[in-house]
Amino acid sequence: MNAHLVTLDGKEIEPSQKEVEKLLAASEPFWLDLRTKDEEGPEFALLRDAFHFHPLALEDAAQFGQRAKLDSYDDFAFLVVFGPGRSDHLVEVHCFCAQNFLVTVHRRACPSIDEVRRRMQIASAPVNSVVMVLYRVVDMLVDGYFPVLAALDDQIDDLEDEILQAPTDEQLGRLFDMKRSLIVLRKVVTPERDLFATLVSSADVIPGMTADYERYFRDVYDHLIRVSDLVDSYRDLLSGALDTHLSTVSNRLNVVMKQLTIIATVFLPLSFLTGFFGQNFGWMIGRITSLPAFWFIGVGSQIVVAAALLVMFRRRGWLSSDGTVPAAVPAKRTRPVISHMRWLALHPIKSIAGGSAEPVAAGPAPANPGS
Numbered sequence: 001m002n003a004h005l006v007t008l009d010g011k012e013i014e015p016s017q018k019e020v021e022k023l024l025a026a027s028e029p030f031w032l033d034l035r036t037k038d039e040e041g042p043e044f045a046l047l048r049d050a051f052h053f054h055p056l057a058l059e060d061a062a063q064f065g066q067r068a069k070l071d072s073y074d075d076f077a078f079l080v081v082f083g084p085g086r087s088d089h090l091v092e093v094h095c096f097c098a099q100n101f102l103v104t105v106h107r108r109a110c111p112s113i114d115e116v117r118r119r120m121q122i123a124s125a126p127v128n129s130v131v132m133v134l135y136r137v138v139d140m141l142v143d144g145y146f147p148v149l150a151a152l153d154d155q156i157d158d159l160e161d162e163i164l165q166a167p168t169d170e171q172l173g174r175l176f177d178m179k180r181s182l183i184v185l186r187k188v189v190t191p192e193r194d195l196f197a198t199l200v201s202s203a204d205v206i207p208g209m210t211a212d213y214e215r216y217f218r219d220v221y222d223h224l225i226r227v228s229d230l231v232d233s234y235r236d237l238l239s240g241a242l243d244t245h246l247s248t249v250s251n252r253l254n255v256v257m258k259q260l261t262i263i264a265t266v267f268l269p270l271s272f273l274t275g276f277f278g279q280n281f282g283w284m285i286g287r288i289t290s291l292p293a294f295w296f297i298g299v300g301s302q303i304v305v306a307a308a309l310l311v312m313f314r315r316r317g318w319l320s321s322d323g324t325v326p327a328a329v330p331a332k333r334t335r336p337v338i339s340h341m342r343w344l345a346l347h348p349i350k351s352i353a354g355g356s357a358e359p360v361a362a363g364p365a366p367a368n369p370g371s
Contacts, residue, residue, distance in 0.1 A: 083141025
């Protein structure tokens, strides 16, 4: 059985049914972490025989692929929460929280839970209560979203620069992959945010919850709001990048079509001239017989017509790159612009007398109301 049994003072003991029943009988708080493969494993037998959970709670714990939710029973609460795992997978964690114990069940490896257990073992002081262990688990899971979203932000910036330089089909595939990832993340984060909104408004659904502990979970709720806002922002950025890709491809196609049209237009009068002088009329054959006539009438007229067309195209700007999208080089930044400095990048600050600062106005100064 892949399990870890830890008391609140950080001591890890054997995760057997005998030890669990001994702790339950002594009312000693503990945390049991179970990693299961299927609902027929020994982990669920332990939950059924040692804890005697409600059959509906056991059924929910065995069925993975649920949405984030919170169910309250007589003496415990059942939560389904999510967080980033290894290999870019989301980890679904089922939690049984009671007055004296916390049980977490998951199928995938979860670095966040491993980190919480490691910190409990090296901590100098024991954890206050089981509710605080639950807080540490969900807080570590939720905070795991931020590095993932920060990496996604960097990928979007790099992808936008690549699109401006040379749009490709591979970039289009990456755009759709990132959009699908954000949709999956949004489907998880939104119900999880609603779950904690319910939890902080109805603190009595978690056994042992107090007003002081509720403040910690309110902080988790605030983090989930930020994650939800970031997901929506990055979806808008990806939609803008997709529009940029399609516009750039369309503009480059227009450039190619313009070049082909210019070539065809130049050869159109040349084809007419060669066809006209190639007619087998006796009058024309009898009079255009000398070499100067060949050069001046036959070849010279074609050169003059082609040159006149090119001069006309240049005067109208059709031979220049105006109105097209050549390969662009991203603007050089004097220093890296991190996320919380982007507003200052758009609204630079200038110092004024007295050591204070004010933003530089982007437009003309407003009129004096008194004038």
